[in-house]
Amino acid sequence: MAASVWSVDPRTGKEREQVAVEADAAEVDRAVRAAHAVRAALADRAARARLLRTAAELLDAARDRVVEAADAETALGPVRLTGELARTTAQLRYFADIADEGAFLDVRISRPDPTTTPPTPDLRRMKIPLGVVAVYAASNFPLAFSVPGGDTASALAAGCPVVIKAHPYHPATSELCAALLRKAAAETGLPEDVVRLVHGFDAGTELIRHPLVAAAGFTGSVEGGRALFDAAAARPVPIPFHGELGSLNPVVITETAAGQRPEELAAGLAASMTQGMGQFCTKPGFVLAPAGEAGDRFVDALTEAVEKVEPGVMLAPRIRGRFLTATYEDSQAEGVTAPVHPGPAGPHTAKAGFLSLDAGTLLEGGRHVLLRETFGPVTLVARYASREEISAVLALVPGNLTATLQAADEDPDAASLIAELTPLAGRILVNGWPTGVAVADAQHHGGPYPATTSPFTSVGATAIERWLRPVTYQSTPQHLLPPELRDAGE
Missing domain, CATH: 3.40.309.10 (Aldehyde Dehydrogenase; Chain A, domain 2)
Incomplete structure (x- = not known):
């Protein structure tokens, strides 16, 4: 029988309410396959942008409920959490703008040139989404680095569905935010399964091993992050694991x-x-x-x-x-x-x-x-x-x-x-202090191991690069090219 997931009040240590049950291997499989099945729905960058902006609007509208739920589970206080929610919705809108603008595609075109050695054919390069991204929510930021946080926002902006492993210290907040993200998908004409949520320690290990998961983002301890990193590398087909683990600063x-x-x-x-x-x-x-x-x-x-x-x-x-x-x-x-x-x-x-x-x-x-x-x-x-x-x-x-x-x-x-x-x-x-990480194009929130397991950032515009891979199309007719690679007017 699946174990119950309880919301706990850190001010008293007492259980507040049963929120969910821990996902077993079969439930994780269903969640990942559902997300994988709808990945084509995110092909349109404009649709991704609408999703992210609508999610921000819904979270803002539900501010009182979200802050109350998060405070009950984290004791971080309404002032801190109201600010964190504002940061979270700003991140969603920020990545909506990035999706609209499209520079992250890094489009490069080399025209045919028979005079080079060797001769250059028509080459057109861009970045495409990897697929389903597993997001592991953080304990210390129940909003900005959790279900509706930067990993989720940047993955959706890249065109990747997400399956989020909720943090056990704020499961009710996670359920509320996931419901709002799924509602945003429905309101913008997208399948709700572009966002899925699972609970439980075993669900986290099953998620990183699932063959349809293409990449993962993690914020947490060195011990937990390293275990997941090793599991990602040990898969028959290894996948990128972008983990933020520990830092002395x-x-x-x-x-x-x-x-x-x-x-x-x-x-x-x-x-x-x-x-x-x-x-x-x-x-x-x-x-x-x-x-x-x-x-x-x-x-x-x-x-x-x-x-x-x-x-x-x-x-x-x-x-x-x-x-x-x-x-x-x-x-x-x-x-x-x-x-x-x-x-x-x-x-x-x-x-x-x-x-x-x-x-x-x-x-x-x-x-x-x-x-x-x-x-x-x-x-x-x-x-x-x-x-x-x-x-x-x-x-x-x-x-x-x-x-x-x-x-x-x-x-x-x-x-x-x-x-x-x-x-x-x-x-x-x-002559400054490191707490406070601005969401900006030039931001880098990462560092040498054990700070992170990869040279990428989890904050700022280039966070989207974690969920993409480059593809070059050679001598491909215009009508078969992705729209972003076609000549103007084609």
Whole structure:
């Protein structure tokens, strides 16, 4: 008998309502085959754009219901979730515009030229959709990176039907949003099965193995993402798996910057590391700050700022439990102090904090294990004694979504530090903080492994490239070419 899927209130840990049942292999098969059967309905780019704009309109119209459902399951609060919904509907409209404009097709035409070596025939190249895309919803963004989020929006804009694996921490929100997307399809004359939703851990593994799934997008843990990535690669026909897994998002603060603006830096770091209870994938989780007087002033200011942060409810009891265990273990490591102890603040809440140690300690055998993402409101501050120590520690840092330099205009090492940070991340910030990812053409939300499993982005215009492949038509009559490749007037 299939297991029930329950909506749980993270503020109390109690079950709210039964939402669905977990999909077995047969149900996953039906969902994928249904989506695959209607892929031709998305051939018209104008139809895709209408679908996305209608979905945005329906979500906006249902704002109160959507925000209420998401808050009940995540405790993220109406203010945060209202903003996230606005971002989500903006993404849908953004990709509708991209579908309409068509530049993502990357059309290239080489005219026949018998004088080249070898001779060039008529060649016409464009990108076409891969097929059914599996989307794995994120825990920390129940809207913008989940059922109606960027993976779904970009896949539909590319012409790919989606089968979404709902996140177990917000199943009711997932059901509501999926129903609105399917309603948008019906209202625009498209089959509802261009969007399907399944629940359950086993459904996620069945989905990645299904022979009709052509690609997958994932946002979640390193452990879960790597398991799915390996499964995608082990298939008889491997498929692209675009996973966002884990990120420390290192910050380097120069001695000059710490000396000039310690309070400003402390306030900015405290706000960034505790935003959304530290449950952002771009949370700055590791900071290199100077030793000495300038660093002391910064740490004192950070202590004061973090102590003022109110305790909060995390996304789920399991996430809170992992946070408490990880921060306790790290605080007990040799050489680590806790100027502000992260930990429990009540039966269902947690309080922010930060840990500190000398940077040289990280260079000792085995201590680099502290350089790991901890999901929650905590960061690790390593105090460096020299420029050389910064480089030695950065050499231990794995791949990231972001890397930040806090420097002064006159810092002589700024350029060399940016050069060292660039190989570590997909987005480099100077005198800013990494939380907050604008949806824009030049955005890149990805990075070296384990930040992501591919060199693509999940945010911005080029996110659509994950769901496409190029095809060249050679010496093909005009009437047999896709419309986008035909000569004007043909």
